[in-house]
Amino acid sequence: MRRKRWTWTAVDHDGVTLSVRSSGPDDGRRTVVLLTGLGAPQQVWDRVASRLVGDYRVVTFDYRGHARSGPAGSHTFDDFLGDVSAVLRATAGGRPILCGWSLGADLAVWHAARAPETCAGIVALDGAIPTEPVDPDDDDDAWAGRRMNGVVARIGEWISRKMKMDVRVPVEQLLHLGREVDRRREHVLDAYAALSCPVAVALGERPGPAPDPQAAHARWRAGGDRLAAALPHVPVTWLDSDHAIPVRRPGQVAELVTRVAVQARSR
Numbered sequence: 001m002r003r004k005r006w007t008w009t010a011v012d013h014d015g016v017t018l019s020v021r022s023s024g025p026d027d028g029r030r031t032v033v034l035l036t037g038l039g040a041p042q043q044v045w046d047r048v049a050s051r052l053v054g055d056y057r058v059v060t061f062d063y064r065g066h067a068r069s070g071p072a073g074s075h076t077f078d079d080f081l082g083d084v085s086a087v088l089r090a091t092a093g094g095r096p097i098l099c100g101w102s103l104g105a106d107l108a109v110w111h112a113a114r115a116p117e118t119c120a121g122i123v124a125l126d127g128a129i130p131t132e133p134v135d136p137d138d139d140d141d142a143w144a145g146r147r148m149n150g151v152v153a154r155i156g157e158w159i160s161r162k163m164k165m166d167v168r169v170p171v172e173q174l175l176h177l178g179r180e181v182d183r184r185r186e187h188v189l190d191a192y193a194a195l196s197c198p199v200a201v202a203l204g205e206r207p208g209p210a211p212d213p214q215a216a217h218a219r220w221r222a223g224g225d226r227l228a229a230a231l232p233h234v235p236v237t238w239l240d241s242d243h244a245i246p247v248r249r250p251g252q253v254a255e256l257v258t259r260v261a262v263q264a265r266s267r
Helices: 042-052 077-092 103-114 140-147 153-164 171-186 188-193 213-230 250-265
Strands: 007-013 016-023 031-035 057-061 097-101 121-125 199-204 236-239
Touching (some): 007 077, 016 042, 031 042, 031 077, 042 057, 057 077, 077 103, 077 171, 097 103, 103 171, 103 188, 121 250, 188 213, 199 213, 199 250, 213 236
Parallel strands (some): 031 057, 031 097, 097 121, 121 199, 199 236
């Protein structure tokens, strides 16, 4: 691992100030942009970044309404996608590798499908997996109850934990965003099929915290198997980890980034 020094900056987009940091010289070497999960600050990537700095320029940022970034009036999936695009334009240069975890994986895949010329490769960690269809008659509360296996009271506890992590997003907008992500995942195979860059997917093989962790993980595993069957050219790796892959398995994440970067150079 190499010692890293961060340069902090701000990127303004759509009236929101995003807190961005980078490490490594902007000297033409490949840039890796690390996209975090919902509710997590950009520092969640520190262990991965320590393994990448020196070989790559590394960029991270806090989402709107998260940690050091400013508040926003809207938090839709398209808002987050727009923030990713703005950060890439301002800091990445060339065609970076996007490595996203959880929500960040979905953002990376959909960004690359929409703007393939801006991305050299994708690493998707425990996100961007096809899921069962969302009931079109569900409102956000009904969706939350269904996804939480009927234990709607857990939503309040979950939001409280998020607020302690300095997430300034209204509860109803968090629920709506979660429902949007699920709807995107219904069609994520189409996004993968549209990618023209190398891709690697890694999923945790151990259940994470959930009201019914075994059932939730079985659905997640089925989604990973569906992705592997539908698109055999997209490698799916199961890691000895729960959902917190960047923290539990930073070395393997760095290896996946390097593998994709090598494939990108050969194209």
